[in-house]
Every structure is written in structure tokens, then in C-alpha cells.
Amino acid sequence: MEVLTIEHSAFQQLINKIDAMDEYIRKVKLEQQSSLDDDWVDGQAVCEYLCICDKTLQRLRSAGKITYSTIGNKYYY
Numbered sequence: 024m025e026v027l028t029i030e031h032s033a034f035q036q037l038i039n040k041i042d043a044m045d046e047y048i049r050k051v052k053l054e055q056q057s058s059l060d061d062d063w064v065d066g067q068a069v070c071e072y073l074c075i076c077d078k079t080l081q082r083l084r085s086a087g088k089i090t091y092s093t094i095g096n097k098y099y100y
Contacts, residue, residue, distance in 0.1 A: 063092070063099040 029037075064072075069089075070080055083089040084098065091098045 066098050066100070069100045 066077065066080055069075075070077060073080075075083075080089070084091055089100060091100050093099070
């Protein structure tokens with residue numbers, strides 16, 4: 024094992040750079056998450072927007088006329 028020593032100021036600069044990278048990564052992940060939230064809506068919002076009932080939305084989904092994704096037991100469009 025090799026032991027390295029550096030000055031306190033150099034170590035502090037290194038820590039500050041790591042903290043800045045961590046903050047940037049967290050910010051980017053948060054922006055990506057919020058943009059995903061804007062793109063997907065649940066079935067109730069789709070029904071209200073298209074002025075259709077739940078059963079019609081289910082028929083569209085079953086016929087493959089509308090794309091969707093499921094998370095758990097909930098559909099997102």
C-alpha cells in the first residue's frame with residue numbers, strides 16, 4: 024500500500040470539485056425526472072383531455088391505437 028500526502032489546501036480544492044460534480048449530477052437527474060413527469064399522464068387526465076370514458080380508453084389501449092406504459096397496476100400515456 025502506498026501512502027500519499029497532500030497539502031490541506033489542495034485536499035480542500037479536491038473536495039470542493041467533488042462536491043460541485045455531485046451537485047451538478049443531482050441537478051441533471053432532477054431535471055430529467057421532472058421532464059419525464061411532464062411527458063407521461065395518467066388515464067384520468069387522458070379521459071378528460073379527449074372527452075372519453077374509461078371504457079373507451081381501455082378499448083383504444085386493447086386495439087393498439089394508443090401507446091401506453093404500465094407501472095404497477097397504473098397505466099400512463
